Amino acid sequence: MTKKVPFTELEYRMTRFRKRMDASNPDWEIAVIFSKINLYYFTGTMQDGMLIVPRDEEATFWVRRSYERALDESLFSNIEPMNSFRDAAGSVSKVCKAGNESKLPDAVYLETEVVPIALYQRFQKYFPFKNVKSVDTQIASVKAVKSEYELSLLREAGRIHQHVLEDLVPEMLREGMSEADLATKLFSVLVEEGHHGVSRFGMFDTEMILGNVCFGESSIYPTYFNGPGGKLGLCPAVPLLGSRDRKLRKGDLVFVDVGCGVEGYHTDKTTTYMFGSSLPQYAIDIHNKCVAIQNEAAAMLKPGAIPSEIYNTIMNGLDEEFLQNFMGFGGRKVKFLGHGVGLLIDETPVIAAGFDEPLREGMVFALEPKRGIENIGMVGIENTFIVTSDGGECITGNNPGLIPVY
Structure with a gap:
């Protein structure tokens, strides 16, 4: 029906x-x-x-x-x-x-x-x-301001998103599988769980099936997509899903940044995994700092808050060394910390300079502080939050990421 x-x-x-x-x-x-x-x-x-x-x-x-x-x-x-x-x-x-x-x-x-x-x-x-x-x-x-009807769909998308990325993806990871293998399996499981089967963006001439599914340094590979992460993709003509050639190895960082939607409405989430062995402690420390940044920004997602002020507060609190590869890698960095989500994954407002209208209750944002690390990949986190009087309500789970899969 x-x-x-x-x-x-x-x-x-x-x-x-x-x-x-x-x-x-x-x-x-x-x-x-x-x-x-x-x-x-x-x-x-x-x-x-x-x-x-x-x-x-x-x-x-x-x-x-x-x-x-x-x-x-x-x-x-x-x-x-x-x-x-x-x-x-x-x-x-x-x-x-x-x-x-x-x-x-x-x-x-x-x-x-x-x-x-x-x-x-x-x-x-x-x-x-x-x-x-x-x-x-x-x-x-x-x-930008979601009704209770819309929020109910977003919460269901978030529930599916959390379950699949936090509970099911670790069981999918196998040494020797390709990025494309993981991406196609992940897509199938998401649809089985209730995902509507597409990730929609408003940015001009942008195609997307699922999102970024990457092993190690693939997650900092250059891409036209306006986000902090990268990916190799299937080929130059289709830089989507994941590489058939990049195989999962012991010691790899696994980076999964994908959308999930229910009846048109998306949540956005990034979860990372340590496959086979732990990452170096300095990489774990950088990741944990990104998680702390997400939580600090989420606490500010209250009605009346100004997106540009949230952005400036976070960015002004970071030292030059950390900023060097924050929200991207090398010269390929983005100038935002989060973005609205709904029928499109890249809606407005944006947590960035120039967005000065106050937040309103019922707005929904994906916060995604991330940092690239040479020879390791993109660490960090992303979750989807609803603006409430108590701060951002996370609807995609609270797992901090770097989930060990040994």
Whole structure:
């Protein structure tokens, strides 16, 4: 039986979006949403179409394919079929009026981060707006604060994540297995346990199946991905999953940084393991410092806290030697300590400089302090936290990592 996003939940999201638009852009008249993730957020179904949101009229989800599936999956109140943008154009002009004359507003608010120019040109043929303005920030702001419905899905994802990475992965590790062997087995087990089978990111042109599954120095290998860890991947054309050639050896650090999701909602978690023997004590000490940084940052995840101040407090407390390979390795370092998670693993806000709006209860963050060590790999930790009045509530487990597998 298809699980449907409750109608009250969809209404709540649309109401919050309209209020956000009224506050940030008082002159807005119409917004159009194309991306499948945001369409799912507002309608409860992920189809090929567009959601048109006039300021003073009911929003309409125009569906090209599949209209039948949209009706089956969604409780959204106004779903219409279309073969092309022409089908929707006449209807929209009727609700956009200046006096007694039907007229499109000058500006349309679009997801400028994800709508290609070619798609916009096809759209503009039937919707000849003069200007385009961005709606990305407004949508991201609404999505950042999770409802109890969303938090229940995130908690379930976190429960699966904890069980698989902390309890089951140690049993999977075998000397001589490849990174690809572990990645495919891990993926299979995650899906069996309830993972929805994909890790979704918003960053441009980013593909991801599972995450980073690495042995030793693979976890600091250069990658285009905007995160502190690295990976070899299958080949230059598919730098994903893990290497077929890198085999697990006694004494290896095993680095597993993967997403887990339930009904669209992700948690993010990194767990490390010491295979066959212990790491050198200096590496263990660096790892433990990363765990302490995570816990310090988590304690600050309270309503009213400023993300940039959390970031600066942590970074200013670290010495130059530790910072040298902190949040990356060599010159490949990232400038954040954590990020929002939800329908995407890389949502906003970000625990980084420049993010100055206060946190709100119900926001969800992955904190991931990590540090690269030459000839060993990436140590550190990552867990997912809910912002509460008592600080961050961890929903992915409290194991500090470097789990011994001897």
